[in-house]
Amino acid sequence: MTEYDIVIIGGGPVGLYATFYAGLRDMKALLIDAQDELGGQLVTLYPEKMVYDVGGFPGILAYELAQQLVEQAKMFSPDIRIKEWADMIERTSDNMWMVKTDKGNTFKTKTILIAAGIGRMTPSRLGAKGEIEYENKGVYYTVRRKKDFEGKRVLIVGGGDAAVDWALTLAPVAKSVTLIHRRDQFRAHERSVKQLFQVATVYTWHELKEVKGDGNRVTQAVIFDNRTKDEKVLDVDAVIISIGFKGDLGNMPKWGMNMKGRDIIVNARMETNLPGVYAAGDIASQEGAPKLALIAVGFGQAAIAISVAKKYVDPNASLFAGHSSEMDKFKK
Known part of the structure; x- marks a missing residue:
């Protein structure tokens, strides 16, 4: 069985950016998404609308933004599975996690990042x-x-x-x-x-x-x-x-994270109450901070979560590895 440093649940903007950032931190990553196309709400709800609140783009079509995020996420060759739903997670005897899906697959990982947005989207x-x-x-x-x-x-x-x-x-x-x-x-x-x-x-x-x-x-x-x-x-x-669309969290409320309504409670480090499990984006509610359901906010949360997860996986790693422009492996 392949072991991962991190399994990222959710292939929307935040999950895609987290997948890229995990690669940047040299983590072996698996991205799982329930939809038939990566991009989350950008492709499911408003692909032909303009997005104006993402840094670097005065305005960009949601679908085009999604495609660029997908391209970025694939830079470090992560494993990606679509049309597959993360159904349950279980702690193992060696302090890792097993992620079980609705397809009957099981993946072993050291950490998990939940970036599921509003959950699996189904049309009304x-x-x-x-x-x-x-x-x-x-x-x-x-x-x-x-x-x-x-x-x-x-x-x-x-x-x-x-x-x-x-x-x-x-x-x-x-x-x-x-x-x-x-x-x-x-x-x-x-x-x-x-x-x-x-x-x-x-x-x-x-x-x-x-x-x-x-x-x-x-x-x-x-x-x-x-x-x-x-x-x-x-x-x-x-x-x-x-x-309209409905957001389905499936069995996620049974996984053991502290939740408030549909939100997963996290601290300033994007940590849930479960060791090695993090949340970012629309599904996360950060203690002591206002909740802003913005892609830009989710990007920042993803970078924090991945950096903290990297330190969890490798205690000798730096929390902040420096700017990407300074990293030789990032250069083409």
Whole structure:
């Protein structure tokens, strides 16, 4: 069995940066992520939106930022497993940890960093007829690449910021955009809602009843007025159901860390109450410090956690190894 210096749980921005930094500190690392693509919320929730609060970028597309973080994380050839969920952790008799996954795999490691964000993200589904059948064949829950919808007739379901923003984003490239919302009040910025009515066909008090297709792709959607039950059949190429995502922590609350709600309690060194187990990013709540759910904050927490973990693995190592620009191994 391969033994690791650190297993990093979560492949979002913080987990990716931690993986890079672990390599920089010459630690043998394994990154585990439950999603089908690395990048966390950057690729799952808002890949086509601009991110403005990361140092060095006046503005960068979330998906592009994710890809650069992935490239950076791979610099020191860590082991990476996606579509795999860290299910349980157990302390071993030789003071190491076993990380067990939902795939039946077990990994032995000296330390663990939990950077799971809000947990495994699953989309909220409507349960409409044909929805599951045509998932990824025209039914989507987010927009990962705007170009995939060029020239298409798009139906968006939802009335929050995300739904309205997708409508505004796709309107210039799609053949047509229709948005339906089960109420007449939107949970989005007033200015965005005003723009929505200028660029899209909007049906309030309407819901999705059925998605139809030819077996390979979506061709129609049946919507209905939830007051009168009158139905309309729309010719569409894509249906985007934008009613939110759920964060699932799985068995993590049973692992033995002190938690407050969904947050793992850590000290200034990003240590949990379990020896050799750390947390950083959105899932961490640092004692005595305000919680700021920012990527920039998570980067700093990851660097601290990895540095402390390095010292835990090798007591002779320096907590601070110097600047990367001074390290010969970092230079190409």
